[in-house]
Amino acid sequence: MSRTPIEKPKSVYFFGTCLVDLFYPEAGVAGIELIKREGVEVIFPQAQSCCGQPAFNSGQRDKARDVARAQLDLFTKDIPVVLPSGSCAGMMFKHYPELFEGDVDYNKACALANRVYELSDFLLNVLKIKLTDKGEPMRVTWHGSCHSQREMGVRSQPKDLINQLENVELVELKRETECCGFGGTFAVRQPEISAAMVSDKADDVEATQAQKLVSGDCGCMMNITGHLDYRKSDVQGLHLAEFLWERTNDPR
Amino acid sequence: MTLVNGKDFKGRVHKALKDEELRANFRRAMDGLMGKRAMQFTDGDEWTRLRNLGESIKKRALSKLPELLERLEENCTKNGIKVHWARTVDEANSIILEILKSHDVKTVVKGKSMVSEEMELNHFLGDHGIRALEADLGEYIVQMAGQMPSHIVMPAIHMNKGQIAKLFQDNLPDTPYSEDAAELTAIARKELRREFMEAGAGLSGVNFAVAETGTLCLVENEGNGRMVTTVPPVHIAVTGIEKVVENLSDVPALLSLLTRSATGQPITTYFNMISSPRKEGEKDGPKEVHLVLLDNGRSKVYRDTETRDTLQCIRCGACMNHCPVYTRIGGHAYGGVYPGPIGKILTPQLEGLDEYPEHASASTLCNACVEVCPVKIPIAKMLVRLRDENSGNCPHGEHPLKGRGAKSSTIENAGWSGWAAMNASPATYKVATTAMSRIGNLLPQSAPMLKEWTSVRVKPKFAKKTLHQMAKEMGLKDE
Ligand code: SF4
Numbered sequence: 001m002s003r004t005p006i007e008k009p010k011s012v013y014f015f016g017t018c019l020v021d022l023f024y025p026e027a028g029v030a031g032i033e034l035i036k037r038e039g040v041e042v043i044f045p046q047a048q049s050c051c052g053q054p055a056f057n058s059g060q061r062d063k064a065r066d067v068a069r070a071q072l073d074l075f076t077k078d079i080p081v082v083l084p085s086g087s088c089a090g091m092m093f094k095h096y097p098e099l100f101e102g103d104v105d106y107n108k109a110c111a112l113a114n115r116v117y118e119l120s121d122f123l124l125n126v127l128k129i130k131l132t133d134k135g136e137p138m139r140v141t142w143h144g145s146c147h148s149q150r151e152m153g154v155r156s157q158p159k160d161l162i163n164q165l166e167n168v169e170l171v172e173l174k175r176e177t178e179c180c181g182f183g184g185t186f187a188v189r190q191p192e193i194s195a196a197m198v199s200d201k202a203d204d205v206e207a208t209q210a211q212k213l214v215s216g217d218c219g220c221m222m223n224i225t226g227h228l229d230y231r232k233s234d235v236q237g238l239h240l241a242e243f244l245w246e247r248t249n250d251p252r
Numbered sequence: 253m254t255l256v257n258g259k260d261f262k263g264r265v266h267k268a269l270k271d272e273e274l275r276a277n278f279r280r281a282m283d284g285l286m287g288k289r290a291m292q293f294t295d296g297d298e299w300t301r302l303r304n305l306g307e308s309i310k311k312r313a314l315s316k317l318p319e320l321l322e323r324l325e326e327n328c329t330k331n332g333i334k335v336h337w338a339r340t341v342d343e344a345n346s347i348i349l350e351i352l353k354s355h356d357v358k359t360v361v362k363g364k365s366m367v368s369e370e371m372e373l374n375h376f377l378g379d380h381g382i383r384a385l386e387a388d389l390g391e392y393i394v395q396m397a398g399q400m401p402s403h404i405v406m407p408a409i410h411m412n413k414g415q416i417a418k419l420f421q422d423n424l425p426d427t428p429y430s431e432d433a434a435e436l437t438a439i440a441r442k443e444l445r446r447e448f449m450e451a452g453a454g455l456s457g458v459n460f461a462v463a464e465t466g467t468l469c470l471v472e473n474e475g476n477g478r479m480v481t482t483v484p485p486v487h488i489a490v491t492g493i494e495k496v497v498e499n500l501s502d503v504p505a506l507l508s509l510l511t512r513s514a515t516g517q518p519i520t521t522y523f524n525m526i527s528s529p530r531k532e533g534e535k536d537g538p539k540e541v542h543l544v545l546l547d548n549g550r551s552k553v554y555r556d557t558e559t560r561d562t563l564q565c566i567r568c569g570a571c572m573n574h575c576p577v578y579t580r581i582g583g584h585a586y587g588g589v590y591p592g593p594i595g596k597i598l599t600p601q602l603e604g605l606d607e608y609p610e611h612a613s614a615s616t617l618c619n620a621c622v623e624v625c626p627v628k629i630p631i632a633k634m635l636v637r638l639r640d641e642n643s644g645n646c647p648h649g650e651h652p653l654k655g656r657g658a659k660s661s662t663i664e665n666a667g668w669s670g671w672a673a674m675n676a677s678p679a680t681y682k683v684a685t686t687a688m689s690r691i692g693n694l695l696p697q698s699a700p701m702l703k704e705w706t707s708v709r710v711k712p713k714f715a716k717k718t719l720h721q722m723a724k725e726m727g728l729k730d731e
Contacts, residue, residue: 014728016719018675022685022692023712025719032726044723046730047678055668057617059639059659062646063672070676098633146618179576183616190614191704192262196269196580197616198708226709 003093003117003153005125006080011041012122013081015071017088018050019218020239027218027239031084031119034245038127045074051083053091056099057184065099068092072108081115082122084241085217086148089118094151118148120158120216120240133165135247141171141210143201143224145217146179158216158240165247171208173201182223198227205235213237257587258599258608264585265614274410278582281409285573288516289624306509307628309502310564317554320463320496321545327466331528333541344546345376348455348488351542352382355486357452361444363470363477364388365457366404366567367490367546369589370602373455385451387444387476389437396423402583404590405514405569410582444476454480454538458491459566460506461543464499468543470524471510478522487538489526493545494554494563506566509626513568549602556651558637559601564627565594571621571631577614586611593621597634605642606655612638613659682720689714 012035020028032042048071056064071092075081083089093116100109123129142162148154162170181187181197188194201224205213213228213235215221225237268274293299313320325335338344352360360377362368362384374384374395386395390407394400397419401407408416413431420439421429427439448454456477460469468489470477481487497503511517530537553559572578572592583591588599588608596615600608612635621631640646644657645665674684692714697706705711724730 014723016723018685021719022688022714025715025717025722028719029722029726032723032728042728043731044720044728046682046720046724049675049678049681052675055672057636057639058668059612059636059641059643060646060665060668060672061636061640061648063668066672067675070678146616146620150619150623177620179616179618179620181576181616183618185701186613186616188701188704190262190265190577190610191707192265192269193577193580193614194616195708196275197576200580222712223709226705226712229710230706230708 003121003125008038008127009040009079011043012079013075013077014042014044015048015051015075015081015083015088015092016044017083017085017218019222020084023222024218024239024242027084027242030239030245031082031241033249034123034129034241035082035127037249038129040127043079047074051088051091052099053088053095054184056091056095061099065103068096068099068109069105072105072112075112075115079115080117080122080126081112082117082119084119084239085219086118086145086152086154087217087219089116090147090151092116118152118154118157118216120161121152121154123244124157124160129161131161131164131244131248133167133247134250135165135167137167137169138212139169139171139208139210140212140214140243141173141205141208142176143173143180143205143213143215143220144176145215145220148216149177154216158214161240161244162214165244168247171210173208174204180220180224182219184219187223194223198223202227202231202233206233210235212243214240214243216240258603258611259587261585261587261608261610261614264587265581268581268585273412273415274582275580277410277412278579281406282573282579285516289513289570289573290516292512292516292518302505302509303626303628305505306566306626307564309497309506310566310627313497313502314494314554314560314563316498317493317496320498321493323463324461324466324496327463328543329466331466333466333468333526333528333543336542336544338544338546338548341371341546341548344371344490344544344548345373347544348373348490349377349380349382351486351488352377352453355452357382357486359383359385359447359451360453360455360488361385361387361447361451361480361484362391363454363456363472363480364391364407365455365490366401366589367457367492368455369401370548371490371546373490384455385447387448387480388472389440389474389476392440392444393419396420400584400589402591403569403572404567404592404594410584448479448483451480451484453486453488454482454484455488455490456481458489458495458543459510460503461491461496462498462500462503463496466527467500468526469503469507470526471507471520471522472524473515473517473521475522477524481524481526482536482538485538486540486542487526487529488542488544490544490546493547493550494565510566510568513570513624513626552651552654553598553601556649558649559634559651559653561629562594562597562601562634564629565598566627567594568626570624570626574620574624576616576618576620593631594629597629597631597638600638600655601653604654605638605658609642609655609658612642685718685720689716689718
């Protein structure tokens with residue numbers, strides 16, 4: 001189940017996520033540009049930080065709640081909150097209500113959770129975006145994150161967007177839905193299992209002979225491209241938003 | 253010799269990952285099993301409806317577990333089945349030993365039973381001069397190899413045909429080397445036939461124990477379950493207390509979910525419903541039937557309403573078939589009786605977090621197991637709960653688990669406190685992230701966490717400007 005589509009809003013909040021903030025700000029900018037191009041105003045609360053997921057998944061529920069609580073008062077208008085990450089969106093959508101159960105801020109947490117959208121789902125199903133490809137012919141493959149698939153119901157949306165691009169050939173990954181082995185701190189707590197998983201994923205990526213690996217979650221991307229670069233592969237990884245923006249914007 | 257051990261998880265993982273044959277065996281088998289299951293549930297609506305039903309049946313049964321167990325005992329007794337209660341593995345083993353001794357049994361033939369693995373029953377009986385022989389083909393193979401099952405439904409899934417052929421050749425006199433599956437099965441079948449006829453008792457597990465009618469349901473494919481429960485004069489069934497269901501009408505849905513999830517079969521070759529010993533005038537069946545109900549920590553799991561969901565499990569194995577971690581490391585690496593996602597949540601609850609400190613962290617929380625579990629056990633949520641208990645500093649739920657705080661680390665806690673302080677205050681966050689984007693890339697590869705990360709990946713690169721800065725430059729409203 002993906003989120004129930006709503007009418008196209010006049011404005012939205014953008015929650016950048018900490019990984020995008022620090023490592024992939026261009027992906028955030030591209031996501032914002034894509035929304036703006038559809039005539040929707042983007043609000044970026046400067047006080048935002050992280051959704052709290054790293055601590056939540058590490059047995060540090062109290063710290064996760066502290067950080068999550070700091071976000072609750074920043075997105076109070078009744079407009080969608082769009083995230084360029086299925087994983088962080090899943091944290092807010094699925095786990096905030098659970099995290100704040102029995103807490104004074106429970107209602108606030110649920111209200112925020114209900115307005116959360118993953119970017120590709122939002123572009124496709126709410127904004128009903130139509131993309132015009134301006135790029136050279138290219139072959140790409142897609143990796144969908146576990147949480148976007150299984151917590152946000154985002155499965156075909158990103159691929160539908162890529163398939164709107166005329167000159168892009170999308171080659172499906174073998175075992176497309178299998179985890180890449182990132183799992184946040186899993187990658188460093190169980191480094192050997194994580195290494196085996198990412199190496200298998202990279203094999204599958206290379207087998208597609210794609211020039212680019214497109215993904216909607218920067219955690220997976222940091223993991224898979226981090227390994228592709230390590231093995232000096234030619235395949236380049238980038239975030240879906242950046243890829244879509246690159247191929248469809250008018251060069252100024 | 254005990255094969256059960258939660259410590260040195262990482263050591264076993266290391267070994268398993270280096271074993272290319274093992275990796276290939278699991279990959280091939282799990283791909284096959286996932287494909288077969290998928291073909292069974294092509295209708296999403298039917299799947300949703302059926303698993304909701306399965307979940308509600310198990311939840312209803314658990315909600316009145318004490319009452320149902322009593323009713324089960326009452327109705328079994330009426331049927332002539334003798335019911336025994338065992339709080340611990342030791343108690344269960346002694347009960348079985350007594351029964352076997354009273355009939356002067358020298359050999360007991362066994363159908364598949366994971367609970368008997370939990371009890372290490374074969375070793376126990378062996379120590380008391382009674383031979384326990386596994387009659388399920390997979391179990392027969394792992395017993396011959398001196399191993400434990402590596403999967404709860406397919407115990408010898410870690411081996412390929414060549415390895416099994418070699419094992420048979422080495423262990424069975426006059427057996428020629430053959431990699432043909434039908435021939436290998438025929439060899440085992442011939443060996444086992446004689447044993448069924450001569451054994452003094454048969455032992456089996458139970459898939460569903462029906463309180464309403466006192467019926468023990470047993471699901472299997474090879475007919476060995478039918479043999480061990482009908483040919484020897486005594487049949488002993490062992491099961492965990494969570495296997496009870498309320499009514500006979502609860503069984504069809506669970507059975508359908510079980511076989512389709514486990515092996516991708518619409519139904520198994522055999523489905524046994526055992527309701528009594530041989531009656532007057534009947535030509536077959538055991539003269540005595542015993543049911544041993546084992547707790548072994550289950551009532552502890554039960555009393556906490558959050559961890560209770562673990563007991564919904566119908567042991568289909570789908571969670572391990574779909575687990576990317578299990579597929580890489582195989583079943584033995586877990587070190588417990590139950591591997592894979594269900595093992596990761598069940599074993600530390602039964603045995604203690606201190607005994608299995610790595611289980612909760614050996615997951616990416618990818619939710620692949622949650623997606624396929626036919627009774628909707630929130631495995632990922634349970635793993636997060638176990639992690640909270642492992643760290644020891646943010647307990648929740650009504651009852652602490654044994655070994656709470658097993659992974660508690662002052663350094664790690666301090667690190668998270670720092671992280672929380674930074675991310676909960678906008679001003680600190682801004683200062684910290686701006687600093688990181690300036691100097692973060694100077695961190696050496698030997699820094700904590702980066703060392704593990706860079707063992708197979710390049711260092712992540714901090715961007716020169718944060719998105720916060722860029723958003724400001726873009727003139728985005730900040731409100
Ligand atoms: S946890 Fe669910 S999927 Fe795993 S064995 Fe139990 S019932 Fe099957």
